[in-house]
């Protein structure tokens with residue numbers, strides 16, 4: 285297990301080490317992408333404040349002679365050059381791991397907005413822009429893990445990433461598993477979404493994404509959900525796709541996977557008042573007109589213990605201990 289730091293419920297990050305001699309970096313462990321990047325030596329002002337990965341000072345680095353440009357769901361971009369090197373998580377080392385040394389970060393990755401140095405993708409290789417084995421698959425193919433699984437606890441305290449198994453102290457009961465329908469993202473079908481105890485949305489196509497803060501759904505479904513729980517479209521005031529509700533009546537929303545219902549606690553669902561002292565609060569489920577599947581991010585994932593199972597190509601959820 286490695287401990288994860290909670291950045292105000294926005295993102296969770298932890299440490300990896302890269303190169304020889306090994307240097308420690310912090311990364312956002314993102315199950316919604318498949319590539320690893322760190323700030324490189326050519327990244328000046330836009331990477332300022334982050335720890336730089338310099339391939340020239342690592343005896344195990346290799347210049348792969350290619351460039352990369354990555355774009356993330358929030359519009360953030362990063363570009364740079366491709367290298368391979370030794371990458372270690374929780375003491376397990378992946379050798380010859382492809383990684384990007386960035387020469388440019390967009391403002392979304394600036395230190396003030398993104399406290400981690402870089403980002404480590406944990407989805408399937410088919411999603412890799414580098415067309416390379418992601419770090420966890422390299423660990424598995426090099427025989428470093430006892431089981432081909434990893435698991436997350438994302439909470440306000442005691443958050444952790446467990447590599448090669450699960451932490452039996454972090455959860456209770458059995459896992460409720462959903463099979464991955466298309467191994468690129470961790471994409472599964474959620475049985476249903478309940479608003480105030482009433483199931484209104486069924487067979488919801490979604491990706492399980494630790495790298496996204498909120499839960500994002502299609503406009504039609506999200507509007508239906510909020511109409512049932514007393515929410516109001518606040519696109520004109522809070523921001524496109526956001527909804528509000530009375531702060532003294534937080535909607536009770538739960539997600540059901542493989543027959544088991546997991547509630548989203550009021551404290552994670554409620555993003556807080558629209559403005560200081562306002563009686564209206566902002567909901568953690570937002571609508572997007574451009575997505576084809578729901579993105580189940582930390583607003584939900586911080587309520588459960590989640591296992592990502594490469595061996596059986598499925599995702600499992602259990603109650604937190």
Ligand SMILES: *[C@@H]1O[C@H](CO)[C@@H](O)[C@H](O)[C@H]1NC(C)=O
Nearest residue numbers: 324325326339364365385387
């Ligand atoms: C930095 O830029 C120089 C000059 O363009 C290039 O030769 C070198 O490969 C770059 N280094 C990295 C790590 O991107």
